[in-house]
Amino acid sequence: MVFADRIVTGFAIDHRKIAPGTVFGAFEGTAFNGEDFIDEAIAAGAIAVVARPEAAVRGAVHIAEANPRQAFARLAAQFFQPFPAHVAAVTGTNGKTSTAELTRQLWRMAGHNAASIGTLGITTASDQAKTGLTTPDIVTFLANMSGLAREGISHAIFEASSHGLSQYRSEGVPVSVAAFTNLSRDHLDYHGTMEAYFEAKMRLFDEVVDESGCAVIWADDVWSDQVIARARKREIRLITVGEKGKGIQLLSRQPTQLGQTLELRIQGDVHKLKLPLIGAYQAANALVAAGVVMASGGDVESLLSHLARLQPVRGRLERAVITKSGAPVYVDYAHTPDGLRAAIAALRPHTKGKLITVFGAGGDRDTGKRPEMGAVAVADSDIVIVTDDNPRSEDPSLIRADVMAGAKGAYEIGDRRYAIAFAIEHAEPDDIVLIAGKGHEQGQIIMGRVLPFDDVEVARECAA
Numbered sequence: 001m002v003f004a005d006r007i008v009t010g011f012a013i014d015h016r017k018i019a020p021g022t023v024f025g026a027f028e029g030t031a032f033n034g035e036d037f038i039d040e041a042i043a044a045g046a047i048a049v050v051a052r053p054e055a056a057v058r059g060a061v062h063i064a065e066a067n068p069r070q071a072f073a074r075l076a077a078q079f080f081q082p083f084p085a086h087v088a089a090v091t092g093t094n095g096k097t098s099t100a101e102l103t104r105q106l107w108r109m110a111g112h113n114a115a116s117i118g119t120l121g122i123t124t125a126s127d128q129a130k131t132g133l134t135t136p137d138i139v140t141f142l143a144n145m146s147g148l149a150r151e152g153i154s155h156a157i158f159e160a161s162s163h164g165l166s167q168y169r170s171e172g173v174p175v176s177v178a179a180f181t182n183l184s185r186d187h188l189d190y191h192g193t194m195e196a197y198f199e200a201k202m203r204l205f206d207e208v209v210d211e212s213g214c215a216v217i218w219a220d221d222v223w224s225d226q227v228i229a230r231a232r233k234r235e236i237r238l239i240t241v242g243e244k245g246k247g248i249q250l251l252s253r254q255p256t257q258l259g260q261t262l263e264l265r266i267q268g269d270v271h272k273l274k275l276p277l278i279g280a281y282q283a284a285n286a287l288v289a290a291g292v293v294m295a296s297g298g299d300v301e302s303l304l305s306h307l308a309r310l311q312p313v314r315g316r317l318e319r320a321v322i323t324k325s326g327a328p329v330y331v332d333y334a335h336t337p338d339g340l341r342a343a344i345a346a347l348r349p350h351t352k353g354k355l356i357t358v359f360g361a362g363g364d365r366d367t368g369k370r371p372e373m374g375a376v377a378v379a380d381s382d383i384v385i386v387t388d389d390n391p392r393s394e395d396p397s398l399i400r401a402d403v404m405a406g407a408k409g410a411y412e413i414g415d416r417r418y419a420i421a422f423a424i425e426h427a428e429p430d431d432i433v434l435i436a437g438k439g440h441e442q443g444q445i446i447m448g449r450v451l452p453f454d455d456v457e458v459a460r461e462c463a464a
């Protein structure tokens, strides 16, 4: 790729990452305006700048576009290709990471070289690398995708977060399957309204997925019909999944001690499946993953046997330890009202005694979800302990107060380790402890610092 007779050596959206020969993407953001750094980028060697037509670009080629993020992504994609032959994307408020990871496992069992990109980082059969965000920035995303292709990955699935979709952070790679899990309250600090949040996610179906691709849609969510309508409008192939699903219909679900038995109708035939994961939500994610595999050409018989061999996803209803009194302690990543409801509901059939829930809400995130999470927790559990979860730049006691406003009768223990210890101490033999919100996370983010913290590890220490 060449601009003004100079060979392009790379792409950057941060002026501090410019080397001679780089194409710079100058975007207006939430904290900065990238256009303010154009002169510095050119001084550092940028040969072309993708920016709005009204931006001032002197001394480099100005690629003037009304939507510079999208234009930059398309151009960078030409530079970074090739990409894996089969790429799927999954969106939804909850279940993206789980669905992506389960899809990767199913592809792997089918003999494909598969990878997933999302909250857990980049996962392949042999490796896991952290990226920091669910959807990395566009340059990292494209570089990762092309790196995976060069390593021989043929099947990749990525999590398309609403932030990522609205900022064109996961653009430019041809997507042949787009999946939807569900939509409920989250990130309203960023999107403003549920409708705007929904529209951000719908870009995946309206624009991102290929015309010749396939949509895999969880059919039992209140938003599902609207997503199905979008896919129909584009006339893309459709696989609906769930009790109302036509591609994979969930006929019944019976919890067992270590998992659940599902009865499914697929292409007219009824099958019984022993899924080794507990909870309605994990069944939903596993079935959406199965839909993605079917959409990319998987055969049903082997798919069913692979579903029965799925491994748990890190930090999603992960059994951390059993207390001295005999109560199992689960760690889950529920960080929305709907997620908390789903996690508690998953454990309820396995609880003979009391369900004890420990959770908090993140700082610098949607504040409206806090009392809603509090209300869900007290309504569905027997004992609730409200604690801290990544206060970030906020005062943790004010976050807890927001949560407590909805959590009548809950205990409040700010220090997460003490909160977990309290729950474990009070757990009796038939009880279950749920520690929600951080899942796989390895740190507590307080005022820009990340203090090491792992719910699973802390639970084990407290139970020892």
Ligand SMILES: CC(=O)N[C@H]1[C@@H](OP(=O)(O)OP(=O)(O)OC[C@H]2O[C@@H](n3ccc(=O)[nH]c3=O)[C@H](O)[C@@H]2O)O[C@H](CO)[C@@H](O)[C@@H]1O[C@H](C)C(=O)N[C@@H](C)C(=O)N[C@H](CCC(=O)O)C(=O)O
Binding pocket: 013, 014, 015, 016, 025, 026, 027, 028, 029, 030, 031, 032, 033, 034, 035, 037, 132, 133, 134, 135, 136, 137, 138, 161, 162, 163, 164, 167, 169
């Ligand atoms: C609100 C938000 O999503 N912000 C993300 C976004 O920033 P932005 O585009 O608004 O950028 P900005 O910081 O205002 O800067 C504007 C531009 O100037 C450039 N710049 C800035 C400063 C400078 O000195 N030089 C320079 O060139 C920046 O590189 C950027 O291109 O793009 C950046 C790079 O791609 C991200 O790092 C950043 O994520 C911040 C850190 C963040 O916390 N994001 C969270 C909310 C997020 O995205 N979460 C979703 C989660 C969701 C889920 O699954 O639920 C995720 O996908 O991870």
Ligand SMILES: Nc1ncnc2c1ncn2[C@@H]1O[C@H](COP(=O)(O)OP(=O)(O)OP(=O)(O)O)[C@@H](O)[C@H]1O
Binding pocket: 092, 093, 094, 095, 096, 097, 098, 099, 119, 134, 159, 181, 182, 281, 282, 284, 285, 315, 316, 317, 332, 333, 334, 335, 338, 339, 340, 342, 343, 439
């Ligand atoms: N299908 C689902 N329906 C309702 N809740 C779910 C579903 N799947 C997962 N959850 C809840 O959401 C939590 C997070 O799951 P997961 O990490 O798969 O979602 P995600 O969409 O990737 O989240 P993030 O937005 O943080 O990336 C789980 O631990 C669980 O509590």
Ligand SMILES: N[C@H](CCC[C@H](N)C(=O)O)C(=O)O
Binding pocket: 134, 335, 361, 362, 363, 365, 389, 390, 437, 438, 441
């Ligand atoms: N992807 C979500 C993760 C939230 C996890 C929770 N532990 C928190 O910090 O709020 C977010 O960035 O909002």
Ligand SMILES: [Mg+2]
Binding pocket: 096, 097, 098, 118, 119, 120, 134, 159
């Ligand atoms: Mg995720």
